Every structure is written in C-alpha cells, then in structure tokens.
Amino acid sequence: MAKKLFVKTYGCQMNVYDSARMADVLAPLGYAMTDGPEDADMVILNTCHIREKAAEKTFSELGRWRAHKQDKGGDMIIAVAGCVAQAEGEEILRRAPFVDIVLGPQTYHRLPEMVAKATRAADLNGKGGAVLDTEFPLEPKFDFLPEARADGAAAFLSVQEGCDKFCTFCVVPYTRGAEYSRPQAAIMDEARKLVEQGVVEITLLGQNVNAWHGDGGRGFGALIRELAGIDGLARIRYTTSHPRDMDDDLIAVHGEVEKLMPFLHLPVQSGSDRILDAMNRKHDRATYLRLVERLKAARPDLALSSDFIVGFPGESDADFADTMALVREVGFVNTYSFKYSSRPGTPAAMMPDQVEEAVKDSRLAELQTLLWDQTRAFNQTCVGRTMAVLLDRPGRRPGQLVGRSPYMQAVHVDDADGLLGRVAEVRVTAVHPNSLAAELVDVERKRA
Ligand code: SAH
Ligand code: SF4
Ligand code: F3S
Numbered sequence: 001m002a003k004k005l006f007v008k009t010y011g012c013q014m015n016v017y018d019s020a021r022m023a024d025v026l027a028p029l030g031y032a033m034t035d036g037p038e039d040a041d042m043v044i045l046n047t048c049h050i051r052e053k054a055a056e057k058t059f060s061e062l063g064r065w066r067a068h069k070q071d072k073g074g075d076m077i078i079a080v081a082g083c084v085a086q087a088e089g090e091e092i093l094r095r096a097p098f099v100d101i102v103l104g105p106q107t108y109h110r111l112p113e114m115v116a117k118a119t120r121a122a123d124l125n126g127k128g129g130a131v132l133d134t135e136f137p138l139e140p141k142f143d144f145l146p147e148a149r150a151d152g153a154a155a156f157l158s159v160q161e162g163c164d165k166f167c168t169f170c171v172v173p174y175t176r177g178a179e180y181s182r183p184q185a186a187i188m189d190e191a192r193k194l195v196e197q198g199v200v201e202i203t204l205l206g207q208n209v210n211a212w213h214g215d216g217g218r219g220f221g222a223l224i225r226e227l228a229g230i231d232g233l234a235r236i237r238y239t240t241s242h243p244r245d246m247d248d249d250l251i252a253v254h255g256e257v258e259k260l261m262p263f264l265h266l267p268v269q270s271g272s273d274r275i276l277d278a279m280n281r282k283h284d285r286a287t288y289l290r291l292v293e294r295l296k297a298a299r300p301d302l303a304l305s306s307d308f309i310v311g312f313p314g315e316s317d318a319d320f321a322d323t324m325a326l327v328r329e330v331g332f333v334n335t336y337s338f339k340y341s342s343r344p345g346t347p348a349a350m351m352p353d354q355v356e357e358a359v360k361d362s363r364l365a366e367l368q369t370l371l372w373d374q375t376r377a378f379n380q381t382c383v384g385r386t387m388a389v390l391l392d393r394p395g396r397r398p399g400q401l402v403g404r405s406p407y408m409q410a411v412h413v414d415d416a417d418g419l420l421g422r423v424a425e426v427r428v429t430a431v432h433p434n435s436l437a438a439e440l441v442d443v444e445r446k447r448a
C-alpha cells in the first residue's frame with residue numbers, strides 16, 4: 001500500500017527544488033504525496049535559516065506536527081531538512097525530541113537509509129535514537145538522485161550550489177557549503193528529460209547561479225546557449241545571480257538568446273559604497289550601475305529585480321539615502337526587501353552600531369513604498385501591450401488560466417480552455433494589485 005508523504009517548504013527556490021527531489025528519492029520506497037500532515041506517514045519540513053523570523057517558523061511548525069504524531073499513536077516519521085537543520089541540527093533534536101530525522105541540504109540522497117534507520121529506531125520504541133546527517137559529503141548528491149519528475153510546464157533545474165562569497169550578513173556559505181557546479185552533461189540530460197515530460201520553461205537555480213563553470217573554463221553564458229538549442233524548450237530563466245559573476249559573455253547572451261527571458265534578478269543589497277564594503281559584497285555602486293547599463297544596452301526591454309537589506313550595522317541616514325537614490329536611478333520591478341536580521345556566527349552580528357528596530361522599520365517602509373510605486377508604474381505601462389505568456393496553472397474562474405509574462409508578472413487570462421501548458425499571445429487589459437489581466441490574441445491560431 002502507498003505510504004503518504006507531506007513536504008512543507010520554507011525559503012528560496014533551491015529549497016523548492018530540493019523538496020521536489022526529496023519526493024523523487026522517496027517515491028521508490030512507496031511514498032506518494034498528500035496535501036496535509038494530518039494523515040501522512042512521513043512529514044518533511046524543509047527549513048530556511050536566512051533571517052531570524054524564517055528560522056523561528058521551524059519550531060512553531062514542529063509543535064503542530066507533534067500533535068499529529070501523537071494523534072497517530074506515534075506512527076509518523078518527522079524529518080527536518082534544509083538550512084536550519086544544517087545550522088542547528090543538535091538543537092532541533094534537543095528542543096524537539098519527537099523529530100526522527102535531521103538532514104542537511106547536501107545529504108538528502110541518503111534519505112532511504114535514514115528512513116530505514118528511523119523505522120528500526122521506532123520499532124525499538126524510540127530507543128534507537130534519532131538520525132542526524134548534516135555532513136558535507138565528498139560525493140555530490142546529484143550523482144545519486146533519481147531522474148527528476150516534471151510537475152507542470154515550468155520547472156526548476158539546480159545547476160550550482162553553495163557560496164564562497166561570505167557576505168558578512170549571510171548564513172548561506174555555512175548552511176549550503178562551498179560553491180559547486182554540476183557537470184554540463186548532467187544538466188543537459190536533466191533539461192532534455194524535463195522537456196520530454198512537457199516542460200517548456202526552465203529556471204536554472206543556484207545560490208550564485210552565474211558563478212557556474214564547466215570543463216575547459218566554460219562559463220554560464222555558454223551553458224545558456226547550449227540549453228537554448230533544445231527543441232521544445234521555449235523559455236529560460238535563471239536565479240539568483242551575483243553582480244560580480246556577470247561576465248561579458250553572459251551580458252551578450254541576454255542580447256543574443258531569444259529564449260532567455262528579459263527579466264533578471266540581480267541583488268544589490270545597498271546603494272552605499274561604505275555599506276557594500278562592510279557587507280563584503282565585492283562590488284560597489286558604480287560597478288552595479290555600469291552593469292545595469294551594459295545589460296540594458298544588450299537587451300533594452302530587460303526588467304530588473306533585486307534584493308535589498310535596510311539597517312545593516314552602521315547604516316546611517318546618508319547611506320540609506322544612497323540606496324533610495326540607486327533605486328530611483330535604476331528602476332526595479334518585483335523586488336524583495338528586508339530588515340537586516342542578525343545571524344549567529346556571521347561577522348556582521350558582531351559589528352558595533354547595530355541599527356535600532358524602529359529605524360529599520362521606517363527605512364523599510366520608505367523603501368518599499370518606492371519599490372512598490374516602481375512595480376505598479378511598470379505594470380501600468382504593460383496595459384495594451386501584447387506579450388507571450390506561459391499558461392501553467394488553472395485560475396479561480398472556470399476557463400481561466402494563470403501564467404507568467406516574460407517579465408515574471410502573474411497574468412490571468414479568461415476563456416483559455418485547452419491552453420494549459422502552452423505559451424499564448426495575450427493582450428494586457430488591466431492591472432490588479434498583484435497581477436495583470438489579459439485576453440487571448442488570435443485564439444484560433446493559438447489553438448490550432
Ligand atoms: N545569493 C543571493 C541571495 C541569497 S539570500 C545573493 O547573493 O544575493 C536572499 C536574500 O536574503 C539576500 O539577497 C539578502 O537580501 C537577504 N538576506 C540574507 N541574509 C540576510 C540577513 N541576515 N538579514 C536580512 N536579509 C538577509
Ligand atoms: Fe549570501 Fe552573499 Fe553568498 Fe548571496 S553571495 S548567498 S548573499 S554570502
Ligand atoms: Fe533559506 Fe537556505 Fe535558501 S537559508 S534562502 S533555504 S539557501
């Protein structure tokens with residue numbers, strides 16, 4: 001009989017990819033996905049450690065799962081995966097002793113063994129103890145994962161992992177480990193298999209995705225050109241990139257490869273050189289602005305997104321004003337902005353001049369107002385325009401489908417029956433707070 005698996009995911013797209021792969025790893029053991037933890041035989045919490053709030057969610061969620069486990073008379077395997085597991089594995093087992101398995105982001109190919117051990121421990125009335133595996137094994141997990149199963153027309157494909165940049169605020173180099181690039185052949189193989197399963201859009205993932213490098217010094221731009229040659233693959237995206245790794249070839253690829261979507265998430269964090277230096281970002285304001293200029297020269301309709309941190313230790317009103325000025329100068333859409341969150345063990349946590357919470361709050365509000373205005377203004381310019389949308393999800397209304405524009409906007413399209421999983425030409429008719437409304441152009445031709 002099939003066993004039921006429930007996976008809950010916090011954090012970035014890498015975690016979303018990892019969650020899907022953990023389900024792939026467990027499928028041969030008879031685990032099929034279910035929608036909630038209540039009736040599951042196994043539950044996995046895939047956690048994020050990036051900010052304090054994200055990490056706290058782990059323990060509150062686990063508290064709720066403990067109750068489900070008790071309701072089932074203890075007959076439920078609880079696993080904690082991801083970046084909190086990597087950073088605080090022992091602490092999790094101490095604070096939540098009902099957890100059976102703790103595993104890091106680099107060991108989930110070993111889940112079958114861990115499940116076997118946890119089951120044996122349960123047979124011993126828990127006396128076998130919990131399983132903890134947060135190593136950084138020498139063998140990369142990708143070599144041991146089963147084939148990826150596609151879930152819809154858009155897919156993530158992890159090509160690079162880890163980070164050697166050590167920004168002073170960030171836990172990722174500690175939770176994900178050193179930078180690693182998957183071999184090109186394995187990436188091409190996974191991409192082709194996804195396309196065979198009906199995938200038309202692939203988003204290449206990595207904590208520093210554009211730091212990817214292949215044999216013979218091949219760079220990330222070359223990988224994108226190669227992927228663009230796959231018939232049936234209509235769209236390519238990538239995230240998250242680091243300004244430092246944006247080389248000449250990759251910039252050129254934005255102008256030359258039609259399948260590469262005109263949207264780029266390029267985190268800047270701050271507009272102040274003093275703060276960028278304290279953050280150890282390895283780029284300054286001028287370098288970032290020059291990069292944006294070159295990218296837009298290569299691809300004039302490129303829309304840019306970014307990440308921002310306000311209230312980094314020592315950030316003055318003048319530093320924050322530099323961030324606001326940079327935002328005005330560049331113009332962003334669909335951004336993410338955060339209050340600096342002190343992370344244990346990172347250099348910035350030890351820096352003097354930590355900024356008061358109230359100051360962070362007001363700076364964040366001011367920045368988000370500006371960013372939101374920019375997103376809204378951009379969305380408004382899209383009304384009346386025709387664009388290609390990948391319709392990959394059913395909408396709320398009958399006959400309605402939802403998809404992504406080339407610029408990552410969510411687009412709702414009515415009377416779109418039969419077009420699920422297809423790229424359709426649509427004309428944008430209205431802007432809603434978080435999405436666009438559009439109608440099909442030339443319906444008959446598109447359905448043919
Ligand atoms: N690799 C990516 C980002 C990974 S984390 C990059 O280099 O940009 C995603 C975002 O979380 C970061 O871009 C940053 O804006 C934010 N972030 C990371 N650590 C943080 C912290 N300690 N406090 C607040 N925001 C943080
Ligand atoms: Fe974190 Fe910086 Fe690495 Fe991005 S580049 S993952 S922000 S350390
Ligand atoms: Fe969070 Fe780990 Fe991603 S800390 S943002 S889940 S790499």
